[in-house]
Amino acid sequence: VSIGEFDLIARWFTRPVRRAALGVGDDCALLAPAPGMRLAVSTDMLVEGRHFVSTVSPQRLGHKALAVNLSDLAACGAKPLAFTLALALPRVDEDFVAGFAAGLFALADEHSIELVGGDTTAGPLNICITVFGEVPPGQALLRSGARVDDELWVSGTLGDARLALEVLRGHVALDGAAFERVRRAMEVPQPRVALGLALRGLATSAIDLSDGLVGDLGHILERSGVGARVELDCLPRSAVLAAQAPELQRECVLAGGDDYELLFSAPASLHAAVLQAARGAGVVVACVGHISTGSGLQVLGADGRAVDLAAHRAFDHFRA
């Protein structure tokens, strides 16, 4: 493989520059941030066997690699502007790159953002994307703003990605149509960008659910210096997941990981405003509990008793 071939591959990612002052192909990209705006930056690295399975289609992988990064912008209430892509490929595979680029750019176009720079190298498959967004000063949704008595909300449904993983692991059997639905949740997550924007001025804290509710809510509680109580039965789940055994459902919604839904807190007085904002963003949200004094999370089952959370660790990319 010569570097010339990799240059060729890089061309799959070269498109005309629209908004950026200067795009791919110089030493740096040049962006012109809107005066007075804060620039939100997030970076995520995806590794085969950790963040995606080797059988995922290149299109879906391209989508997901950008989606998990946009999800971080969504959790900040930032408007996406641009992104960079660094890609290590074990070999030059034009089918893979063409599919990957198609999935990546379809999602980028949906959010009107551009690829402004990148790097391509030979190496074990690795995808590193850095996204840029903008948010007015003081309006970013942080993890640290949850206040006692705030309501806790979750967008979409939880646990389907984990259920799909359990099927791939051979732990659970699903019929073809059901598996396709949960597999789609795992491979084609929808970043809640519109919801994040709509929650500016409403949510007191927010995070995107990548490692599972227990772990990610823990970050909000720690940063905000508060506790929380969540009703297990209020955690939204798909019909496919709702048909599974109760223990599996619990594991998937509490510690599933890879959900890329937003978890956020908002004052109870803004309950109706949150519902309206979500409707405007085209996303279903569910009130799942509230912020409490003290520290730590209590999850209550239908019987009113606390669920033992020690059994539900955060989704662990490094589990043997």
Place this chain on the structure above:
Amino acid sequence: VSIGEFDLIARWFTRPVRRAALGVGDDCALLAPAPGMRLAVSTDMLVEGRHFVSTVSPQRLGHKALAVNLSDLAACGAKPLAFTLALALPRVDEDFVAGFAAGLFALADEHSIELVGGDTTAGPLNICITVFGEVPPGQALLRSGARVDDELWVSGTLGDARLALEVLRGHVALDGAAFERVRRAMEVPQPRVALGLALRGLATSAIDLSDGLVGDLGHILERSGVGARVELDCLPRSAVLAAQAPELQRECVLAGGDDYELLFSAPASLHAAVLQAARGAGVVVACVGHISTGSGLQVLGADGRAVDLAAHRAFDHFRA
């Protein structure tokens, strides 16, 4: 390995935030770009066996990973502001991470920049850094501005990194002290940030030499729509390289790669100003040729005859 241990590793990279509005630990970092400035962005991915040898010390690897990115900012004439780091590690190795962080932050401190976000995952060793810098509108050094009769300049010396690689490959023997010097060039490159800043308003084009002079100058020529003539004997080299066989010297200075020096063009009328700017930046620069009409590069040997460049391909990360 549990994700908890990786969290611990991530803490090696957590330091108090100074300039950024919000640093590591939320969904996004928030930067406050200076109003009216362009934001320069570059991303580089480093893979073991491609961009560094497995025997490199963690400190030097941390330095180099940031240095190659700062070199891109230097080539744009941008002032470094901040960076993100995504790191895939095959296992939790605190000695490695501590050393890597020490080398990384030493260089970051030298340039007064902060780590504002990151990601840590298990996987084959992979380092992806994205750097941010600022440059006033219209003052970025691009690849596209070289004009006929401009002089061509190179900073520092060329080819030592490639010479070190040839020693490691067993193709060349050097005594210990000489090897240490060229190995240092390979493992601890100095990004020419001060020079890049000093060249604003002087250089008509610039690029950093990462793939070798022939290949990288080719980018300037192509983008600028011009040709160039370079004197082989004018290409600056260290005493260690100057003591090697002529063919090896030629290969190292023309196509060595991993130099991270700046190659730039400037009007001949600014010859003295360029020398003064370089002196102010504490970097030696050498005039190595000039921009010509037509297209393509001609390298002239001491005998005045053109060197056959087909034998000197750009440094190839993917060579078998």
